[in-house]
Structures are given as C-alpha cells and as structure tokens.
Amino acid sequence: MISNLKIPEKTIIKQPAMIFDQFDPREDKILRIIDNEGEVINKELMPDLDDETIIKAYKSMLYARVADQMAVSFQRQGRMYTYPPILGQEAIQIAAGQLIREDDWLAPAFRELAIMMAKGVTLKEIFLYYMGNEHGSKFSKANHVLPICVPIGSQLLHATGIGYSIKYQKKDEVAFTFVGDGGTSEGDFSEALNFAGVWNVPVIFTIQNNQYAISVPVKSQTKSVNLAVKALGFGIPGIKVDGNDFFAMYVAYKEAFDNARAGKGATLIEALTYRKGAHTTSDDPSKYRTKEEEQEWDKTDPLVRLKKYMDKKGIWHENEEKLIEEYKQEIDNQFTEAENFGAYPLDDVFQYMYVDMPEGLKKQKADYELFQAWKESRK
Amino acid sequence: MSVMTIVQAINNALDIKLEEDKSIVVYGEDTGKEGGVFRVTEGLQKKYGVERVFDSPLAESAIVGAGLGMALSGLRPVVELQFDGFTYPAFNQVISNVSRMHNRSRGMYKVPMVIRFPYGGGINALEHHSESPEALYAHIPGIKVVIPSTPHDAKGLLIAAIESDDPVIFMEPKRIYRAIKQEVSDDKFSIPLGKAKVLTEGNDVTLVAFGAMIRECQKAIVMAKEAGISVELIDLRTIYPIDKETITDSIKKTGRFVIVAEAPESFSVGAELMAIANEEAFLYLEAPPKRVMGFDTIVPLAKGEPLYMITPERIFYELERTAKY
Numbered sequence: 001m002i003s004n005l006k007i008p009e010k011t012i013i014k015q016p017a018m019i020f021d022q023f024d025p026r027e028d029k030i031l032r033i034i035d036n037e038g039e040v041i042n043k044e045l046m047p048d049l050d051d052e053t054i055i056k057a058y059k060s061m062l063y064a065r066v067a068d069q070m071a072v073s074f075q076r077q078g079r080m081y082t083y084p085p086i087l088g089q090e091a092i093q094i095a096a097g098q099l100i101r102e103d104d105w106l107a108p109a110f111r112e113l114a115i116m117m118a119k120g121v122t123l124k125e126i127f128l129y130y131m132g133n134e135h136g137s138k139f140s141k142a143n144h145v146l147p148i149c150v151p152i153g154s155q156l157l158h159a160t161g162i163g164y165s166i167k168y169q170k171k172d173e174v175a176f177t178f179v180g181d182g183g184t185s186e187g188d189f190s191e192a193l194n195f196a197g198v199w200n201v202p203v204i205f206t207i208q209n210n211q212y213a214i215s216v217p218v219k220s221q222t223k224s225v226n227l228a229v230k231a232l233g234f235g236i237p238g239i240k241v242d243g244n245d246f247f248a249m250y251v252a253y254k255e256a257f258d259n260a261r262a263g264k265g266a267t268l269i270e271a272l273t274y275r276k277g278a279h280t281t282s283d284d285p286s287k288y289r290t291k292e293e294e295q296e297w298d299k300t301d302p303l304v305r306l307k308k309y310m311d312k313k314g315i316w317h318e319n320e321e322k323l324i325e326e327y328k329q330e331i332d333n334q335f336t337e338a339e340n341f342g343a344y345p346l347d348d349v350f351q352y353m354y355v356d357m358p359e360g361l362k363k364q365k366a367d368y369e370l371f372q373a374w375k376e377s378r379k
Numbered sequence: 380m381s382v383m384t385i386v387q388a389i390n391n392a393l394d395i396k397l398e399e400d401k402s403i404v405v406y407g408e409d410t411g412k413e414g415g416v417f418r419v420t421e422g423l424q425k426k427y428g429v430e431r432v433f434d435s436p437l438a439e440s441a442i443v444g445a446g447l448g449m450a451l452s453g454l455r456p457v458v459e460l461q462f463d464g465f466t467y468p469a470f471n472q473v474i475s476n477v478s479r480m481h482n483r484s485r486g487m488y489k490v491p492m493v494i495r496f497p498y499g500g501g502i503n504a505l506e507h508h509s510e511s512p513e514a515l516y517a518h519i520p521g522i523k524v525v526i527p528s529t530p531h532d533a534k535g536l537l538i539a540a541i542e543s544d545d546p547v548i549f550m551e552p553k554r555i556y557r558a559i560k561q562e563v564s565d566d567k568f569s570i571p572l573g574k575a576k577v578l579t580e581g582n583d584v585t586l587v588a589f590g591a592m593i594r595e596c597q598k599a600i601v602m603a604k605e606a607g608i609s610v611e612l613i614d615l616r617t618i619y620p621i622d623k624e625t626i627t628d629s630i631k632k633t634g635r636f637v638i639v640a641e642a643p644e645s646f647s648v649g650a651e652l653m654a655i656a657n658e659e660a661f662l663y664l665e666a667p668p669k670r671v672m673g674f675d676t677i678v679p680l681a682k683g684e685p686l687y688m689i690t691p692e693r694i695f696y697e698l699e700r701t702a703k704y
Contacts, residue, residue, distance in 0.1 A: 105452065138485035146451065147483045151475040157441050158476070161448020161456075168404065168430060169453060187468070191441035198436055352482040353521050355489055355544040358573060358620030 038308025182213020
C-alpha cells in the first residue's frame with residue numbers, strides 16, 4: 001500500500017532548499033546574484049563573505065587578467081609560443097579558488113590559468129610551459145595539480161579516477177576538473193559523468209561554456225536546452241550559473257564542495273561565460289563572430305561587475321592603475337625567471353619517458369651524442 | 380607448486396598482489412561478480428570486496444582514463460579490457476595520457492598501472508575477438524608491452540608488471556588460456572620485464588615468437604629436428620622494451636632468422652625484429668630473414684580462420700627453406 005510509505009510529519013527535517021534544486025536546468029533556469037550593474041538581485045542567496053575576502057577575490061581576478069594579457073603580448077613579441085587566453089573567464093576560476101583546498105585535486109584542461117594560480121602553480125611555471133619546456137608542468141609549490149591536458153575532455157576521466165581514489169582512501173578531498181562547451185560533445189565527457197555517478201565520487205565538473213569551441217558555436221554542439229541538464233541523465237545534480245557573476249559561482253561551488261565532502265558525490269556546473277579573447281594566439285575570432293556580439297557580452301564582464309558591486313558598497317579604495325603597475329612588475333619578474341630557466345638539455349628529451357629507461361632508448365640517446373660530438377668536431 | 384593454467388596463474392598473481400598491497404584495485408567489464416568473461420578474476424571480489432575488485436560500467440576509455448586518475452593519486456589499478464578488438468575506444472587515453480603523464484610532468488607523477496586484455500585468434504570467435512594489436516601498443520613511447528606464453532611466465536611477468544612504476548599493457552594469449560597446464564610455484568616470484576628467454580638451444584636457425592605462437596613453434600621444432608635442422612627458439616616475453624641482445628646473440632650464432640607472429644605482417648613486431656637483425660647482425664646473416672606472420676587482412680571468421688592462423692607445418696616450411704637457403 002502506497003499510503004504505508006508516507007513519512008510521519010514530525011520526522012521531516014525542515015531545511016532550506018538546496019540551491020541546485022532551485023535552478024532546475026530542465027527549465028533552463030540560471031543562478032545569478034548580481035546583475036551587470038553590480039546590483040544584488042538575489043539577496044537570499046548572496047553569500048556571507050566579508051569585505052576583505054571580496055576585495056582579495058577581485059584582486060586575484062585582476063592579477064589573472066593582467067597576467068593573461070601579458071602572456072598574449074609576450075607571445076606577440078615572439079618570446080612565448082601558442083597561448084590560450086582566459087580573458088573574460090576569471091570569475092569562475094577565482095570563485096573556485098576561494099574554496100579549493102591545498103589537498104584538493106585539480107585536473108585542468110588548458111584554459112585554467114586563474115585556478116591553477118589559485119592552487120599554487122607559479123606564473124614562472126606557466127610561462128615556462130608556453131615557452132616550450134615541460135618543466136613548466138612540474139609544479140614546485142602546487143600540490144595535487146595535474147599538468148595541462150590538451151586532448152579535449154580526456155582529463156575529466158582522470159578526475160573521476162582521482163575521485164575513486166579519494167573515496168577508497170577515505171579522505172575528504174575533492175577532485176576538480178574543467179572542460180569547455182565543445183568538450184561536452186566528446187565521449188569522455190559522458191563517460192566521466194557516468195562513472196562518477198555510478199561510483200558516487202567527490203568530483204566537481206565545471207563546463208566553462210564560453211560560447212565557442214574555436215569557431216563552432218554551442219548551438220552546433222548540442223540540441224540540448226543547455227549543458228547543465230546533461231548531468232541529470234547520469235543521476236548527478238547539474239546547475240547553470242552565470243559564470244561572470246563571482247557570487248553566483250561562489251555559492252554554486254560552495255554547495256558542490258559541501259556535497260562532495262559530505263560523501264554525496266559528483267556535481268556538474270555549467271558556467272555561462274564568454275571567451276573575450278581568441279581560442280589561442282593562433283586564432284582570429286573576427287572570422288566567426290561579430291563585433292556587436294562581443295560588445296553585448298562586454299556588458300557582462302566579470303571584473304567590471306564585481307567592481308561596480310564594490311563601488312556601490314563603498315569598499316573599494318585602491319588605486320587600480322597603481323595596482324596593475326605593481327602586478328605587471330611582479331609578472332614581468334616571473335617571466336624573466338622563466339626566460340632564464342636555461343637550455344633544454346638532451347637528457348630532458350629522454351629521461352622522463354620511463355621511470356625505468358629501456359636500453360634501446362639509452363642507445364638512441366648515445367647515438368645522438370656521437371652525432372653531436374661529430375658536429376662539434378667540424379666547427 | 381601447483382598445476383595451473385594461464386588463467387589460474389594470472390588469477391594467482393592478482394591474488395598475491397591484492398593480498399600484499401592495499402593500493403591495488405582490479406576492475407573492468409564483468410570482472411567483479413562473474414570474474415570476467417574468461418573467469419580470470421574469479422573469486423577475487425568475494426575475497427577482497429567490491430571496493431577492490433568490481434564491475435565497471437561498459438566504457439573502455441573510462442576504464443583506462445579513470446584508472447590513470449587512480450594511478451596518479453595513490454592507487455595501483457590493474458584494469459581489464461574484455462577483448463583485443465575492444466581496446467580501441469581506450470586508445471586515446473593510452474596514447475595521449477597514460478603513456479605521457481610521467482614525461483609530461485617531468486617525473487612529478489608516475490603511472491603504476493596495468494592494462495590487461497586477452498588477444499589473438501584461433502578460437503572461432505566473432506569479429507573483433509581475434510586480434511593481435513601488440514605493434515599498435517609497442518609503437519607508443521612511454522608504455523611497456525608484455526605477452527606471456529606459459530602459466531609460469533604469466534604469473535611472474537604479471538607480478539613484475541604490477542610492481543612496475545611504468546604503465547604496462549599486458550596481453551594474454553586467450554587461445555592457450557586453458558590449453559597449457561604447468562607446475563607453477565605458489566610463492567610470489569617475478570620475471571624481469573624486457574628480457575627474452577631462450578627456450579630451446581640450437582645452431583641452424585634462430586626462431587623468435589611470443590604468446591600463443593610459442594606452442595606452434597615448439598611443434599614445428601619437432602618436425603625440424605626430424606629433418607635434421609637444429610632450431611634455437613626464443614620467447615620474446617616483453618615486446619617493448621625489446622631484448623635486442625638475446626636476439627642478436629642468437630642470430631650471430633645461427634646466421635639464419637625466422638620470426639613467427641599472428642599479427643598482420645606489415646609494420647609489425649616482425650618488422651622491428653627484421654630491423655634488429657639488419658642493424659645488429661648484418662654481416663652474420665647467411666640467408667634473408669623470414670617472417671611467418673598474419674596476412675595484412677582482418678582475421679577471418681571461423682570458416683576462414685584456419686587459412687589465416689599460422690600452423691606448425693607453415694613454420695616448418697619456412698624453417699626448412701631458410702635453413703637450406
């Protein structure tokens with residue numbers, strides 16, 4: 001009898017509705033807390049952050065933006081190779097950075113400069129990587145960060161596996177991973193969410209929906225009403241969030257982190273944003289999108305919005321130009337350190353392929369050294 | 380000592396390692412409750428629990444990709460892919476991530492992971508169940524490829540593979556999973572990776588093979604002996620890193636070289652062995668080296684498979700031609 005299943009009234013514990021429940025992706029709802037003018041439009045959900053934290057978060061976003069723009073100009077100067085800018089996507093990553101712990105895991109794709117920095121990866125290392133040296137992926141200060149992963153969507157599975165390790169080892173860490181809108185079309189995206197659901201592991205999947213996979217718009221990737229709704233097919237919660245709204249991203253992550261740490265499993269967050277820059281420094285967005293569209297999205301810029309909020313609240317008293325100058329100096333120093341890293345020795349080509357280097361590989365190296373010696377002798 | 384098949388020897392190796400090392404987990408399609416479609420993992424879930432030995436959802440890329448995540452975060456996964464021809468959905472994870480993570484991170488991350496799968500033909504199977512993709516895997520920098528040919532070797536090589544800090548592709552000759560029984564030590568032992576083994580000493584022709592083809596070669600050697608040809612048989616055991624030294628030493632002794640493998644001949648392990656003979660023992664060769672290998676075709680279904688599979692007669696035919704050249 002169905003009536004027998006009714007739960008007695010007194011045993012129901014009253015608790016506020018979960019944020020994920022309030023923004024059902026099937027209805028294409030979007031979590032947003034401040035508008036483009038920095039006005040709080042959802043007071044109930046506004047996170048309880050002190051002024052200092054907000055100011056610090058803004059500074060981190062600003063720092064990431066300056067570093068990103070300098071990276072693009074270093075590339076233009078021919079001092080660095082292909083680089084994928086994060087311009088416009090800072091709020092997502094800095095919001096995550098507020099919550100991610102030193103022992104939490106990060107499996108990045110390749111447009112995650114800000115969260116990598118938040119996790120302790122140094123700019124010197126990032127610059128070194130884009131100068132073409134793998135030593136930039138050996139993080140000296142960051143714990144539990146995987147190297148940049150270029151094959152689209154494949155990193156999501158690594159996070160799922162890490163989630164399994166965390167659960168197996170009975171730790172309270174969380175695995176954190178990113179993908180773009182295009183990456184959601186990959187099989188690995190579905191497989192990673194499916195496995196994470198079945199295994200009930202602590203993984204937070206973030207889709208940085210920046211509207212384009214190089215030149216292909218989201219509408220050419222999926223017929224789905226949005227990307228967050230895909231989570232539901234795998235039995236995990238999904239939410240669409242205004243990715244240019246720092247506070248909205250923060251509360252979404254807070255709930256996802258709390259759930260993950262409480263053993264409630266994985267979460268999918270679709271962060272709606274806009275890739276203001278090019279796909280990489282080799283790309284020219286004017287080929288596939290209009291100036292009008294770019295200007296429309298400019299109104300949602302995450303830094304401008306948070307700044308307007310702080311101005312309205314009267315908590316921002318810094319001289320931003322001066323701040324940027326300081327940042328530039330610091331970033332430049334990091335770049336110089338990367339440039340002075342030194343030559344790429346022959347050893348580095350060979351010695352990391354295996355823990356236990358095969359004899360054949362040693363011979364290939366020795367043969368090349370003979371060639372080098374011969375070349376030297378001809379000088 | 381116990382009499383074991385290859386299936387039992389692999390099960391025994393997994394049992395020993397699961398018992399000894401809590402960081403080992405074993406999973407794949409049907410590997411938990413059922414013990415795998417070939418029953419290789421039978422009984423292990425019951426003994427070690429569903430957290431350590433379990434069924435994964437049906438997705439090869441995820442089996443390998445998630446396994447990599449586990450290997451990077453403190454576990455030593457031993458994953459099973461159900462058949463040779465079903466490993467390809469996981470190929471991207473193997474070639475793009477598993478094999479590269481140690482190099483990509485300049486040694487910050489190691490990948491202590493084993494990917495096991497049954498391979499090879501001769502069992503009247505459906506399409507995709509009879510393939511020998513060892514060359515595809517051996518061509519990938521950053522992984523090791525191991526193929527045992529006996530129960531003893533299966534146990535010792537698998538234990539070495541699990542203990543390796545480099546990722547290992549462990550290919551199991553399904554045709555002889557239960558065809559060979561052998562006394563195998565119940566104790567833990569390992570066989571070093573990267574070392575071939577001279578199974579039979581001989582003076583006239585060097586014969587190199589691995590996996591299920593070893594048994595066919597042994598039958599051919601009996602025929603050769605009757606014909607007065609002394610054959611030195613070498614079991615590669617590890618495809619990569621390949622043991623050039625053992626092969627070269629033997630060719631220098633015999634001056635004649637025959638290679639046997641099931642995979643399509645072109646761009647194969649056989650091709651690599653030819654290159655080794657040329658580079659390392661050119662002046663010792665008294666006859667052109669010969670490959671007795673699969674055609675550059677799909678393994679035919681059951682009715683046509685006997686035409687494809689390499690028989691002792693065909694090996695003997697080439698041994699004799701090479702010896703008499």
